[in-house]
Amino acid sequence: MASIAFVFKVLCVSFLFIFVASRPTIRPKTFNVQRHGSKPDGKTDNANVFTSIWSRACKRKSGSSKIYVPKGIFYLGGVEFVGPCKNPIEFVIDGTLLAPANPSDIKQDTWINFRYINNLSISGSGTLDGQGKQSWPLNDCHKNLNCPKLAMTMGFAFVNNSNIKDITSLNSKMGHFNFFSVHHFNITGVTITASGDSPNTDGIKMGSCSNMHISNTNIGTGDDCIAILSGTTNLDISNVKCGPGHGISVGSLGKNKDEKDVKNLTVRDVIFNGTSDGIRIKTWESSASKILVSNFVYENIQMIDVGKPINIDQKYCPHPPCEHEQKGESHVQIQDLKLKNIYGTSKNKVAMNLQCSKSFPCKNIELIDINIKSNGLENSSSIAVCENVDGSMSGKMVPQHCLN
Known part of the structure; x- marks a missing residue:
């Protein structure tokens, strides 16, 4: 009887192992911005499509979400991605996000802004092109009280337990990456580029932040x-x-x-x-x-x-x-x-x-x-x-x- 009981236990454990191993892995739901209506023509403003996709991904309850930007040039007016979200969000950028060349076409302090989010991951081989060259001659606020307000490229406020990896930021109008009240955030493998004479184009700027790590990053800029x-x-x-x-x-x-x-x-x-x-x-x-x-x-x-x-x-x-x-x-x-x-x-x-x-x-x-x-x-x-x-x-x- 003892041997029968032992065999029964072994069979039960084996069936349990097979059941667990065979359960499907819950993968993140992918939102390809091009398949949802974005146009990679470098001209059409895709801001509304991006924010609509973000809203759907952010509200999704059953598992994490992945927003994917494929190769191509996606023109983007000023956008804000606001949480809190139900689950982690991965934002993968393999294409180019193109800012308006005219600084007055961005009606906010930061071109791409993330706020009130936990567990955000931004990665990819893509580029954030701020098209800053037209704006740099206007950056004379130290002597001109009527100077235009120029937008930073990407900002994070009240974002925790998150990271950026491998993205390139090119020719920001002002600062490239700005962080305020951000905690437990990793930046790795990022490339930041603007000419040495571009004014106020800080690479990474942070205030009221804690437990941040910046590694394996190349920064060449004007501030x-x-x-x-x-x-x-x-x-x-x-x-x-x-x-x-x-x-x-x-x-x-x-x-x-x-x-x-x-x-x-x-x-x-x-x-x-x-x-x-x-x-x-x-x-x-x-x-x-x-x-x-x-x-x-x-x-x-x-x-x-x-x-x-x-x-x-x-x-x-x-x-x-x-x-x-x-x-x-x-x-x-x-x-x-x-x-x-x-x-x-x-x-x-x-x-x-x-x-x-x-x-x-x-x-x-x-x-x-x-x-x-x-x-x-x-x-x-x-x-x-x-x-x-x-x-x-x-x-x-x-x-x-x-x-x-």
């Missing part, structure tokens, strides 16, 4: 490759190539009230090639907020003919006259920064500029194995300039440090 603004924490950047552009910038900070601390940043295995700046922290000299910038690590960074390889500027004032003499020093406290294995060449004699606030001096700045030489100058020795900064050094040090 910051990556701009890190108020309230951003736990950011990891690795294997990024930056150039042309203005480097990886924290700030500017301190201009507005109610700004938040920026902390826990890691930047490693990055190459800056021909950029105006490399490692950059900028705070307004007469700041309206008292915040903390802390726990930063920069490691294994190569500089190739960079204007200001290491630049802490707490007297930031891009458009003089400045108010420093009237309103005092920056109230942004910078502390606990480690710079390790930073090497390469500087276009200028000053390879390291640590210009900190007199009221809130930089504290615990740790320099380890710095080797940045001036390139193309008669006297090839580089120098460091320090103001109001305390810290320590170890290992090779070119230029010679000037820490207190």
Whole structure:
């Protein structure tokens, strides 16, 4: 009897295994935008079709959804994709999404905007073509109060547990990718391209974000490759190539009230090639907020003919006259920064500029194995300039440090 019971158990387990293995896998429902009425002719505005497809995919309850953009040129006016959605959504772009060349044809701040979404995945071999060249000469808001408002290429607000992979962003009108209040987001394999003289075309810009990872990404643009603004924490950047552009910038900070601390940043295995700046922290000299910038690590960074390889500027004032003499020093406290294995060449004699606030001096700045030489100058020795900064050094040090 025991042997019969054993055989019966084995048969039951076998049938259960066969039943589980034979159950059909629930695949995402695919919405091919061309099959649903979009025209890849580069002329027809497909915005209404895209938003209609998004609505159907977002509301679908029985499994995840996949929106697929095949090869072709899909002209797209300003669109917003809004959640929350019932299930994860995958947005695969293998074709080109083409923005209006005329900036006034986009009636919103961001050309393609995602809001209030969890579990969003954007991928593909396609391109977001912002057609920014016509807009760049209009970007003179620092001197023209009537300047037109130009749209960023793609924005994310209140988007969590999501990612972008392999997409190319070309010639944005202003910033390429903008993130606000985004948490647990991965960016990998992305290519961002605009000419070095295109104004305000930041590659990746973020504020009030946390737990973001940027890796294996190439950024060449006319402003910051990556701009890190108020309230951003736990950011990891690795294997990024930056150039042309203005480097990886924290700030500017301190201009507005109610700004938040920026902390826990890691930047490693990055190459800056021909950029105006490399490692950059900028705070307004007469700041309206008292915040903390802390726990930063920069490691294994190569500089190739960079204007200001290491630049802490707490007297930031891009458009003089400045108010420093009237309103005092920056109230942004910078502390606990480690710079390790930073090497390469500087276009200028000053390879390291640590210009900190007199009221809130930089504290615990740790320099380890710095080797940045001036390139193309008669006297090839580089120098460091320090103001109001305390810290320590170890290992090779070119230029010679000037820490207190």
